[in-house]
Amino acid sequence: MKKLLLPLVFLVFTGPAFPQAITTGRTEKGLPWAVVELPGGDGEWAAVWLPPGVSAPAGWEEASGPVESVVSAWFPALSAPSQLLSALPAFSSAVAVILVGPVPARELTASLEALEAVTPALPLRAACRFADGLVNPTRQTVEGFHWSFPLPPLWDPRSELAPVLAFLLEKRWQKLGFTGPVRVEGSPCPLLVLEHRGPNPRKMLTMARESRAKLAAAVGEGELADFSAIQRREASLWAVDPKKVALSGVERLGWGKELGPLLYPVEPAPAATEALLKEVLLAYAGQAELWERERRTLPPEVRTLSSGVVLAFRETGSDVGIMAVAFSGVEGALAQALAQEVGLRAAKKGLPSQVTVALGMAAAAVVGSPEELVEALEEVSTLVGSAARETKAGPALLRARSALGLAPQAFAENLGVVLELPEGSDELAEAAEKFLSALPSGKVLRLPQLAPGLSWEPQEGPAQVVAVVELPATLPGAVAAEVLRQRLVAQGVEAELQHPAGKLVLLFGQSGQATVQQQDEALGAAWANACLFSAEDVGKAWASLSQRLVGSAAQATARKALSVFYPALGNGHWVAPEEKEVREVVAGLPGFKILPRFGVGRAASEDKRR
Numbered sequence: 001m002k003k004l005l006l007p008l009v010f011l012v013f014t015g016p017a018f019p020q021a022i023t024t025g026r027t028e029k030g031l032p033w034a035v036v037e038l039p040g041g042d043g044e045w046a047a048v049w050l051p052p053g054v055s056a057p058a059g060w061e062e063a064s065g066p067v068e069s070v071v072s073a074w075f076p077a078l079s080a081p082s083q084l085l086s087a088l089p090a091f092s093s094a095v096a097v098i099l100v101g102p103v104p105a106r107e108l109t110a111s112l113e114a115l116e117a118v119t120p121a122l123p124l125r126a127a128c129r130f131a132d133g134l135v136n137p138t139r140q141t142v143e144g145f146h147w148s149f150p151l152p153p154l155w156d157p158r159s160e161l162a163p164v165l166a167f168l169l170e171k172r173w174q175k176l177g178f179t180g181p182v183r184v185e186g187s188p189c190p191l192l193v194l195e196h197r198g199p200n201p202r203k204m205l206t207m208a209r210e211s212r213a214k215l216a217a218a219v220g221e222g223e224l225a226d227f228s229a230i231q232r233r234e235a236s237l238w239a240v241d242p243k244k245v246a247l248s249g250v251e252r253l254g255w256g257k258e259l260g261p262l263l264y265p266v267e268p269a270p271a272a273t274e275a276l277l278k279e280v281l282l283a284y285a286g287q288a289e290l291w292e293r294e295r296r297t298l299p300p301e302v303r304t305l306s307s308g309v310v311l312a313f314r315e316t317g318s319d320v321g322i323m324a325v326a327f328s329g330v331e332g333a334l335a336q337a338l339a340q341e342v343g344l345r346a347a348k349k350g351l352p353s354q355v356t357v358a359l360g361m362a363a364a365a366v367v368g369s370p371e372e373l374v375e376a377l378e379e380v381s382t383l384v385g386s387a388a389r390e391t392k393a394g395p396a397l398l399r400a401r402s403a404l405g406l407a408p409q410a411f412a413e414n415l416g417v418v419l420e421l422p423e424g425s426d427e428l429a430e431a432a433e434k435f436l437s438a439l440p441s442g443k444v445l446r447l448p449q450l451a452p453g454l455s456w457e458p459q460e461g462p463a464q465v466v467a468v469v470e471l472p473a474t475l476p477g478a479v480a481a482e483v484l485r486q487r488l489v490a491q492g493v494e495a496e497l498q499h500p501a502g503k504l505v506l507l508f509g510q511s512g513q514a515t516v517q518q519q520d521e522a523l524g525a526a527w528a529n530a531c532l533f534s535a536e537d538v539g540k541a542w543a544s545l546s547q548r549l550v551g552s553a554a555q556a557t558a559r560k561a562l563s564v565f566y567p568a569l570g571n572g573h574w575v576a577p578e579e580k581e582v583r584e585v586v587a588g589l590p591g592f593k594i595l596p597r598f599g600v601g602r603a604a605s606e607d608k609r610r
Contacts, residue, residue, distance in 0.1 A: 020238070020263045023105040024253070025112070031120035032253050033097045033112055035105040036245060036262065038238055044080035044101030046087070047072040047246035048094050049254045051121035057090040063247050070250055072243060077102050084111035093119040096254035100246040123254050128153055128189035133285040135205070140291035144180065144197035145205050147288045149280050151190040154255040160266045161276050162190055167227045168277065169194065172215050178208065188255060192280060200423055201290050202319040209285060216281040219274040224267070231265030238263060292317060300418065300560065308413030309436045310564045313429045316420050322554055323373040325380055326363035326416040326561035328499045331406045335362040335499075338383050338410055342366070345379045356558040358548045359478055360499035363416075363561045365554035370421045370428040377417070377432055384410055384439050395457075396464035397494070399598040400507050403450055404468070404500040411442030416564030418557055452590070456516045456599030463519040463601025466509030467527065469589055473504050475568045476581040481506050482541035483582065487530040493523070502565060516599040524592040531586055535579050542576045550574050 023035040050056060050069045060071040075083045080103050088097065088111055097115060099108060130150040151165075152158040162184045170182035173194055180195030196204055238245045249262050300314035325342055327335035336355075339362035343353035346366040353366045366376050393401070407414065417436060419429055450468060469484075471477040481497055481504055488495040488508045495508040510526065513519035549559045549569065563570025 021105075022259050022263070024259065027115050027118070027120065029116065029118075029120050031094060031097065031115055031118055032256075033115055034099070034249060034253050034259055035103075035108055035112075036098065036100040036249060036259065037104055038101060038242055038245070040239065041102045041242060042077050043242075044075045044077055044084070044099060044103050045072060045243050045246040046075065046084060047098050047100070047250040048088075048091055049096045049123070049250045050091070051093055051095055052124070054091070054093050054121075057087070059087075070247060072246055074243070081107050081111055084108065085114055089114045089117040091118050093121045095121050095123050096250050098246055098250040098253055100242050100249065123188070125153075125155070126189060130189075130191075130284075131287055134287045135290060136288070137290040137292060139294060141293060142197055143199055143201050143291055143293055144195065145201045145208075145288050145290045147194045147196070147205065147208055147286045148191040149194075149284050149286050151184065151192050151280060152276075154188045154190065154251075154257065157257075158276055159190065159257075160261060161268055161273060162192065163231070164224065164227050164266070164268060164273055165192060165277055165280065167230070168219060168223055168273070169215060171223075172217070176208075176211055176214065178204070187251070197291075201292060202317075202422065203424060205288055205290065206319075212281050216274075216278045219270045219277065221270060224270060224273065228265060228267050231267075235263060235265050300420075302564075303433070305412075305433065305437045307437050307439045308411070308415075308441045309439060310416045311433060311436055312416075312418045312560065312564065313432075314420055315423045315425065317423070318420075319422050320367055321370050321373050321419065321421040321425065322365055322367050322557040323377060323420075324363050324365040324418045324554075324557040324561035325377070326361060326418075326558070326564060327410055327414055328361040328416065328562075328565035329407060329414045329501060330410050331401060331408065332357075332360040332362070332496055332498050334408065334410070335360070338362065339364040341383060342376075342380060346376050349376070351376065352554070354552065354554040354558065356548055356555060356562070358545060358562065359481065359504060359566060360497040361562050361565060363558040365558040365561075367554060370425045373419065373421070374428050374432055374435075378435060380415070381435070381439060384412060384415065394464050394466075394509070394511060395459065395600045396466040396509055396511075396598045397507065399457075399600075400466045400468055400509075400596075401498070403596075403598070404498060404505060406498060406500050407442065409442075412436070412439040413441060415439070416561045418561040418564075420557055450596035452594045452596055454516070454520055454597040454599055456601065456603075458602065459600040461601065462511050463513045463516045463599065464509060464511040465516060465519045465523050465597055465599040465601075466507055467523060467592070467595045467597045469506045469508075469595050471504045471506060471589070472585060473502065473566055473568060474585075476577040476585050477504055478545060478566070478568065479538060479541050479577055480582045480585040482545055483533050483537050484508075484530050484586070486541060486544070487533055487537060488526060491526045491529060493526050493530075499565060504566070514602065515604045516601045517604050519601065520597065520599060523597075527592045527595075531589075533586075538579050538582050546574065 021037045026032050048071050056071040060073045063070040151162050166182045166184050173182050178196040180197050182194050184190050245262050249259055300312035302312045304310050327338045336357045339355045342364035343355045346353040351366050351368040356363045471481045485495045493508050493510050498505045510523050560570050
């Protein structure tokens with residue numbers, strides 16, 4: 001028995017040798033098929049591309065790859081013709097069929113004729129959509145980016161050049177300092193993907209976009225020769241993995257592509273390669289996915305410059321910056337007007353901005369690139385030290401403002417600036433520091449000690465009285481000030497918050513009574529009523545402050561600028577104080593008769609004038 005087996009084994013392994021060959025055709029119904037003859041080996045691989053909804057008979061293995069509806073099976077070479085004759089007609093429908101192995105096409109004629117029972121189907125041609133210029137930031141454990149460009153679809157003959165583009169670009173990509181590979185991925189709409197891994201992905205993506213011309217430079221014969229040498233070695237892998245040839249081949253066959261590149265590498269001319277390279281890289285900006293790790297930003301570095309400007313700077317993970325300029329120590333109406341002017345000038349340059357007004361101060365936050373923000377900061381210089389602006393107010397209110405030392409114009413010491421810039425913006429921050437240090441300074445004032453009680457001047461007409469109350473510069477103090485202001489306004493009393501020399505002051509006044517004394521009594525009654533607030537009043541005041549100070553990134557940066565003058569606004573998280581804390585602030589305020597008050601008008605009797 002052994003003697004009979006030995007000649008048989010010998011014949012199997014020393015059968016006639018033949019070169020690789022490809023035979024293709026279609027059934028009468030139009031189903032494309034192919035036979036790829038490979039020398040050596042003792043098994044035949046069959047691969048079938050199935051349309052959606054069609055299942056494979058038992059014994060076929062589902063492949064994993066770009067075309068997930070491909071199944072494959074292996075048959076011994078000697079019995080392959082007979083087994084395929086019964087196996088292939090079991091498919092009700094198919095897009096393409098390929099046979100790969102040592103069995104010649106002439107021995108598979110009957111199996112191929114049996115394919116007439118299989119209904120042909122067309123592959124679904126997806127619409128190749130590409131959002132050029134899109135950047136999608138994602139949170140990852142590593143930092144870097146994917147940068148992709150659309151390649152010709154698989155049914156386009158130029159798609160054969162995709163591997164050579166990836167080969168050339170990977171060398172150029174890494175020569176420019178980028179770390180990742182370059183590859184082709186996706187089917188039937190392939191993408192050329194350039195990958196980089198490393199810190200500062202936003203900055204590196206910008207550098208990559210600026211390097212497209214270098215990446216699309218002229219293609220030389222030497223570069224293509226290196227590629228061809230590698231491809232020739234890879235083309236011989238059919239001897240190791242014929243299954244891969246079958247799976248790749250059935251996809252190519254289904255899309256109507258030639259099968260030659262399965263066995264013989266494509267060797268394009270430099271001109272054709274360069275033309276497609278330029279078309280891919282220079283016609284598009286690319287679509288990117290950023291990978292960024294979660295990071296906690298450090299507190300800003302705060303400096304008081306020689307001019308008196310307080311500057312806070314820190315780097316953020318964003319690719320745009322935010323500048324906030326706060327005004328304090330001037331009349332509240334002037335601070336608001338200056339902040340609005342900063343926002344208006346930014347808007348004229350097309351930069352988003354947001355103005356925040358609170359507690360007698362105002363701030364403008366501007367969003368833009370670091371260079372744009374430094375230019376916007378230079379615009380602020382024209383507002384510093386400019387001519388004094390007149391504000392309309394009654395004589396009693398003007399006296400009160402004057403007594404508080406509120407300036408009618410802004411100088412360097414009235415500015416608080418916060419710069420939040422992308423990483424690597426140190427030079428721009430230094431330029432801003434030098435610029436702000438040169439701004440004109442005024443006279444730094446301390447809040448004067450105001451005499452308690454009523455001080456008034458005679459004047460014809462209705463009497464006017466304005467009272468001044470200082471509140472603690474804390475978060476409960478801010479809420480208490482807003483509660484009192486809202487309740488006074490609800491009674492028809494004029495009330496405003498001012499912020500002179502780092503203090504929080506509430507000014508409130510009335511007019512209309514015949515004498516100063518009558519007006520003073522009426523104002524005292526309104527004040528007493530304002531102090532009788534409820535928990536609902538505290539909630540309304542907190543909501544009003546929160547609406548102005550909390551929300552967007554611009555608002556948060558503006559609040560940081562305001563906290564230069566009112567530190568409690570920038571301490572920790574924005575958490576509402578308890579109602580009892582607000583009540584303790586109000587309970588600790590002086591009685592109305594002790595409050596400094598300024599009046600004008602007629603006295604009840606001229607001999608009681610003070």
